[in-house]
Amino acid sequence: AQSVTQPDIHITVSEGASLELRCNYSYGATPYLFWYVQSPGQGLQLLLKYFSGDTLVQGIKGFEAEFKRSQSSFNLRKPSVHWSDAAEYFCAVAAGTNAGKSTFGDGTTLTVKP
Amino acid sequence: ETGVTQTPRHLVMGMTNKKSLKCEQHLGHNAMYWYKQSAKKPLELMFVYSLEERVENNSVPSRFSPECPNSSHLFLHLHTLQPEDSALYLCASSQELRDTDTQYFGPGTRLTVL
Numbered sequence: 001a002q003s004v005t006q007p008d009i010h011i012t013v014s015e016g017a018s019l020e021l022r023c024n025y026s027y028g029a030t031p032y033l034f035w036y037v038q039s040p041g042q043g044l045q046l047l048l049k050y051f052s053g054d055t056l057v058q059g060i061k062g063f064e065a066e067f068k069r070s071q072s073s074f075n076l077r078k079p080s081v082h083w084s085d086a087a088e089y090f091c092a093v094a095a096g097t098n099a100g101k102s103t104f105g106d107g108t109t110l111t112v113k114p
Numbered sequence: 115e116t117g118v119t120q121t122p123r124h125l126v127m128g129m130t131n132k133k134s135l136k137c138e139q140h141l142g143h144n145a146m147y148w149y150k151q152s153a154k155k156p157l158e159l160m161f162v163y164s165l166e167e168r169v170e171n172n173s174v175p176s177r178f179s180p181e182c183p184n185s186s187h188l189f190l191h192l193h194t195l196q197p198e199d200s201a202l203y204l205c206a207s208s209q210e211l212r213d214t215d216t217q218y219f220g221p222g223t224r225l226t227v228l
Contacts (some may be wrong), residue, residue: 004156032213043118043204043219044157051214090157094213100145100170102213104157 002027002093006105013081014113021076021108023065023091032094033074034102035065039087047089050074051096061085086112116140118220120205126226127195135190135223137205143218145211146188148180151202151222163188164211195227 003026013019025031032051036044048059055067065076074091091105118139127133139146148160162170163182177199179191188205202222208215 036219041221043206043221044217045219046216049214049216092157096213098212100147100162100164100208100211100213101159101172102217106154106156 002031002095002103004091004093004103004105006089006091006108008108009106010109010111012111012113015083016080019076019078019081019085019110021089021091021110023074023076023105024072025074025091025093026072027093027095029096030069032096032102033065033067034092034094035059035063035074035076036090036092036104037061037087038090038107044090047076081110081112083112083114086110118205118207118218120203120220120223122223123221124224124226126228127192128228129195129197131195132191132193134192135203135205135225137188137190137220139186139188139205139207139218139220141207141209141218143207143209144185145208145215146182146185147206147208147217148188148190149204149206151204153201157204161190162211169211192225195225197227200225200227 005024034049035047088107092102094102146163150158161180181189204222205220206217208217
């Protein structure tokens with residue numbers, strides 16, 4: 001079975017600083033990987049996803065993520081954080097069985113300092 | 115309305131009550147999902163429907179009863195709940211039941227069981 005680990009429960013960055021959120025997955029084959037963002041009182045919104053091909057994936061809101069098979073990682077990055085990026089971020093993995101069963105990490109809460 | 119809507123947004127119920135959560139998607143999707151999001155726990159998939167047929171019941175207690183009368187509507191019927199069932203219940207939909215399809219989430223129903 002697949003699993004996801006987000007090592008950082010909470011991260012604080014200053015507005016304008018760069019951001020990297022870590023995600024490590026466990027799965028035997030090539031996984032399908034996702035990053036979602038959840039603002040307070042809202043549902044989850046997909047930022048980006050990776051299935052195959054170019055290992056650097058561009059998403060919405062200026063986010064990108066890089067799939068590194070050798071490190072079993074799919075870290076999310078943004079070069080310059082805005083105050084509106086403060087939210088909770090979830091990494092998820094799916095096995096590609098088309099059963100609709102994505103496994104989510106525990107999430108990382110991002111605080112942005114002015 | 116657009117996207118995925120959920121009603122009510124907040125619900126407080128006693129352990130002997132019966133209530134229902136409603137989800138409606140306006141995206142023409144064929145797959146719908148119920149998730150439970152508890153504090154300090156990862157997002158848990160509860161039920162998956164594809165073309166109004168349940169394809170996944172993720173070991174959910176029988177006090178939760180889903181219903182999908184058509185591809186646009188999904189209900190979660192609740193009865194004799196426990197305080198530990200207090201959580202945010204999220205509905206999502208996707209075009210088809212494919213891991214490559216983006217899941218679109220509603221804002222959730224915040225449930226408190228007294």
